[in-house]
Amino acid sequence: MAVYTDISETDLRAFLAQYDVGELTSYKGIAEGVENSNFLLHTTRDPLILTLYEKRVDAGDLPFFLGLMQHLAEKGLSCPLPLPRHDGRLTGELSGRPAALISFLEGMWLRKPEAAHCGQVGRALAELHLAAQDFSIRRPNALSLDGWLDLWAKAGPRADEVQEGLQAEISDELDHLSGHWPKDLPTGVIHADLFQDNVFFLGDRLSGLIDFYFACNDMLAYDVAICLNAWCFQPDGSYNFAKGAALLAGYQSVRPLSANEQAALPILARGSALRFFLTRLYDWQTTPEGALVVKKDPLEYLRKLRFHRAIVSPSEYGLEIAS
Amino acid sequence: MAVYTDISETDLRAFLAQYDVGELTSYKGIAEGVENSNFLLHTTRDPLILTLYEKRVDAGDLPFFLGLMQHLAEKGLSCPLPLPRHDGRLTGELSGRPAALISFLEGMWLRKPEAAHCGQVGRALAELHLAAQDFSIRRPNALSLDGWLDLWAKAGPRADEVQEGLQAEISDELDHLSGHWPKDLPTGVIHADLFQDNVFFLGDRLSGLIDFYFACNDMLAYDVAICLNAWCFQPDGSYNFAKGAALLAGYQSVRPLSANEQAALPILARGSALRFFLTRLYDWQTTPEGALVVKKDPLEYLRKLRFHRAIVSPSEYGLEIAS
Numbered sequence: 096m097a098v099y100t101d102i103s104e105t106d107l108r109a110f111l112a113q114y115d116v117g118e119l120t121s122y123k124g125i126a127e128g129v130e131n132s133n134f135l136l137h138t139t140r141d142p143l144i145l146t147l148y149e150k151r152v153d154a155g156d157l158p159f160f161l162g163l164m165q166h167l168a169e170k171g172l173s174c175p176l177p178l179p180r181h182d183g184r185l186t187g188e189l190s191g192r193p194a195a196l197i198s199f200l201e202g203m204w205l206r207k208p209e210a211a212h213c214g215q216v217g218r219a220l221a222e223l224h225l226a227a228q229d230f231s232i233r234r235p236n237a238l239s240l241d242g243w244l245d246l247w248a249k250a251g252p253r254a255d256e257v258q259e260g261l262q263a264e265i266s267d268e269l270d271h272l273s274g275h276w277p278k279d280l281p282t283g284v285i286h287a288d289l290f291q292d293n294v295f296f297l298g299d300r301l302s303g304l305i306d307f308y309f310a311c312n313d314m315l316a317y318d319v320a321i322c323l324n325a326w327c328f329q330p331d332g333s334y335n336f337a338k339g340a341a342l343l344a345g346y347q348s349v350r351p352l353s354a355n356e357q358a359a360l361p362i363l364a365r366g367s368a369l370r371f372f373l374t375r376l377y378d379w380q381t382t383p384e385g386a387l388v389v390k391k392d393p394l395e396y397l398r399k400l401r402f403h404r405a406i407v408s409p410s411e412y413g414l415e416i417a418s
Numbered sequence: 419m420a421v422y423t424d425i426s427e428t429d430l431r432a433f434l435a436q437y438d439v440g441e442l443t444s445y446k447g448i449a450e451g452v453e454n455s456n457f458l459l460h461t462t463r464d465p466l467i468l469t470l471y472e473k474r475v476d477a478g479d480l481p482f483f484l485g486l487m488q489h490l491a492e493k494g495l496s497c498p499l500p501l502p503r504h505d506g507r508l509t510g511e512l513s514g515r516p517a518a519l520i521s522f523l524e525g526m527w528l529r530k531p532e533a534a535h536c537g538q539v540g541r542a543l544a545e546l547h548l549a550a551q552d553f554s555i556r557r558p559n560a561l562s563l564d565g566w567l568d569l570w571a572k573a574g575p576r577a578d579e580v581q582e583g584l585q586a587e588i589s590d591e592l593d594h595l596s597g598h599w600p601k602d603l604p605t606g607v608i609h610a611d612l613f614q615d616n617v618f619f620l621g622d623r624l625s626g627l628i629d630f631y632f633a634c635n636d637m638l639a640y641d642v643a644i645c646l647n648a649w650c651f652q653p654d655g656s657y658n659f660a661k662g663a664a665l666l667a668g669y670q671s672v673r674p675l676s677a678n679e680q681a682a683l684p685i686l687a688r689g690s691a692l693r694f695f696l697t698r699l700y701d702w703q704t705t706p707e708g709a710l711v712v713k714k715d716p717l718e719y720l721r722k723l724r725f726h727r728a729i730v731s732p733s734e735y736g737l738e739i740a741s
Contacts, residue, residue: 103529104619120524120620123458126447135446135458137524142460201443201460206426296427297443 100132100147100190107145110189113180114196116143127292130308132192135199142199144175147192152308154193159234160307161185161195163227163284170226172219173303175200202295202302210341213326215301216294217345220286220322223304224315224350227284236287236311238370240276243269246373250380257376257393265369268400272366277314277359285318286310290325316356319346320363323412324371324399332398340413347415357414361406368403372396423455423470425513430468433512436503437519439466450615453631455515458522465522467498470515475631477516482557483630484508484518486550486607493549495542496626498523525618525625533664536649538624539617540668543609543645546627547638547673550607559610559634561693563599566592569696573703580699581717588692591723595689600637600682608641609633613648639679642669643686646735647694647722655721663736670738680737684729691726695719 101124111119117140125135132147148154161177165185168176176198177185186195205212236242247269254261286293288309295302319342327338346352352360375393410416424447434442440463448458455470471477484500488508491499499521500508509518528535559565570592577584609616611632618625642665650661669675675683698716733739 101529104526105530119526121522121618122526124449125458126449135448137465199444203427203442203445206424207428 099149100192102134102145102147102190106189110187110194111196113182113187114178115181116140116178116196136196143178144197144199145189145194146197147189147194149192156234157186157193157195159232160310162232163230163307163310164197166230167223167226172222172226173200173301174307175303175305200295200303200305202297204292204294205296206291208291208326208338210335210337211299212296212301213338214341214345215296216289216322216326217319217342217347218349219294219301219304220289220318221346221349223286224283224318230284234311236285236313238287238309238374239313240273240366243272243366243369243373246377250373250377253380254376257379258397261397264397265372268365268369268404272362272369275362276366277316277355277362280314280316280356280359281353282312283315284310285313285315285321287313287318287321289318289322314356314359314363315350316352316359317363317367319343319352319356320360320367321370323360323364324367324396327412328399332395334402334412336413338413340415343412343414352414357409357416360409360412360414361403364403364406364412365400368396368400372400422472423513423515425457425470429512433510433517434519436505436510437501438504439463439501439519459519466501467520467522468512468517469520470512470517472515479557480509480516480518482555483633485555486553486630486633487520489553490546490549495545495549496523496624497630498626498628523618523626523628525620527615527617528619529614531614531649531661533658533660534622535619535624536661537664537668538619539612539645539649540642540665540670541672542617542624542627543612543641544669544672546609547606547641553607557634559608559636561610561632561634561697562636563596563689566595566689566692566696569700573696573700576703577699580702581720584720588695591688591692591727595685595692598685599689600639600678600685603637603639603679603682604676605635606638607633608636608638608644610636610641610644612641612645637679637682637686638673639675639682640686640690642666642675642679643683643690644693646683646687647690647719650735651722655718657725657735659736661736663738666735666737675737680732680739683732683735683737684726687726687729687735688723691719691723695723 107122108119117138119136119138121137122134125133127133130151131149134145136143136145164174164177167174178196179185180187186193188194251262254265293306294304322342323339326342327335329335372393375391375396379393430445431442440461442459442461444460445457448456450456453474454472457468459466459468487497487500490497501519502508503510509516511517574585577588616629617627645665646662649665650658652658695716698714698719702716
């Protein structure tokens with residue numbers, strides 16, 4: 096949860112005057128998004144989301160993020176649509192931050208998703224991958240191997256404070272991943288953060304995807320591995336085979352994974368678990384006491400990493416392997 | 419800002435089934451309210467506020483708070499209206515907390531109010547006092563003299579850690595207030611927390627009052643003194659005479675202050691400044707590191723207290739004293 100920057104109604108009115116959005120009747124800071132400040136606006140027309148981009152987001156990346164959302168929406172994917180100003184631009188400035196006005200997507204994220212929901216998430220992820228194929232702007236994944244090594248250089252020396260033996264285990268893992276990370280798999284735009292709070296449902300029907308602020312170019316199957324980590328483990332840490340099978344089948348019903356992608360799933364899942372372990376470890380060590388964010392437990396992802404390390408065949412994830 | 423308790427959509431649907439409110443389409447935790455968890459709900463009909471009462475609110479007080487809002491709304495005051503369940507009750511239970519569903523009040527609170535706004539606040543406060551006159555439930559003010567002494571017993575010993583000399587100064591102030599606190603002024607239901615974030619405006623028109631969770635029975639003029647502290651000081655700590663004059667004139671245009679009430683304003687303002695100083699000091703000392711609330715500076719109210727101590731006549735607040 097986060098509202099880092101407050102805004103005055105006077106500044107907000109001046110900002111909104113550059114858009115065609117009706118009359119403002121209410122705005123409330125909402126407890127969503129960890130990187131940015133978000134407000135839910137009511138107007139005499141439709142509700143809107145106002146996002147103020149805080150310093151963790153590089154303003155130079157905004158054309159990629161907002162352009163991608165616009166591109167996906169035009170392709171018929173259900174996601175928030177950035178509204179253009181009178182001058183055509185997708186961002187303005189508010190309270191000293193770059194800011195964008197984005198359509199409000201009705202729906203709720205699921206606290207307790209079931210296998211059928213995971214199937215829809217798999218399908219939506221594949222649809223996203225296909226819809227983004229002809230998106231022209233590129234953004235490298237800053238949180239792949241090189242990024243992990245950078246994070247580890249900062250967080251590693253104090254890792255054993257979190258759990259004895261972590262330093263050696265993660266160093267070994269990074270060595271292994273550096274030597275075996277796939278190089279020739281199909282790439283494209285990936286969401287890279289499709290956790291439960293970024294997928295909305297209305298009843299049992301997926302109503303849209305949100306929060307494209309980690310999207311980047313990388314291996315498409317890596318995005319699938321991220322979703323396995325995000326959606327298919329139980330609160331007790333165990334892997335849920337039915338959810339994994341549903342997610343993978345849903346994905347493959349839209350975009351079948353190649354034999355190479357299938358074979359790479361375990362190592363991609365290890366890399367993905369390590370990625371979230373490392374950012375959580377780093378945040379754990381560096382978030383100041385009293386900050387307005389909930390620190391997430393890095394050890395949840397250590398347990399997932401160990402699970403993936405023991406996987407022999409991707410069929411253990413529930414993948415139906417063509418004979 | 420605060421969302422202490424998350425809720426699952428399944429639990430929320432079960433909760434909403436006890437009301438007649440249309441179909442849920444969205445719910446977001448909002449960064450408002452320090453004591454409770456608040457969610458803004460969209461439905462196929464009207465937007466709603468869902469409040470989960472956290473442990474700082476005594477569930478035994480809810481009939482007073484919610485009954486008061488209902489009473490005031492029936493009298494035509496613009497404030498949120500608690501919705502009854504099918505069984506007529508105003509509260510249910512959600513995520514293990516007492517919870518209420520309340521109408522959504524459009525409007526925005528002013529970050530930079532001007533004198534004309536303060537005039538409307540004064541009028542609305544007086545209207546509230548009159549409208550609540552025949553409200554039958556009573557709730558003593560737990561944050562009057564006795565409450566201050568309790569808080570001081572806990573917070574006083576470490577007060578000099580915040581500022582040298584505080585312990586002596588506040589002890590003297592409490593002695594003075596104990597000896598001079600008014601006893602025979604008109605009483606009734608007071609809001610007791612009518613700060614800027616609890617008054618909504620649409621454009622320049624006051625659209626309603628919210629957050630009645632400190633409301634109680636006490637001297638009506640004490641509520642006026644609270645508003646002088648809350649609305650009539652500049653960010654630099656100076657008193658704004660024009661705002662004070664407008665607030666008092668607005669109040670008196672609806673409910674003229676008696677001569678005794680007028681004469682008591684300076685001491686009531688001292689008491690009110692001390693009240694907010696003490697709760698802020700106590701929160702400052704006891705809020706755990708990492709808590710999801712912004713700690714408010716107690717010294718802001720020390721400066722206000724000193725200002726009021728130097729007041730000789732209530733006319734210095736901008737009060738027009740009848741000749």
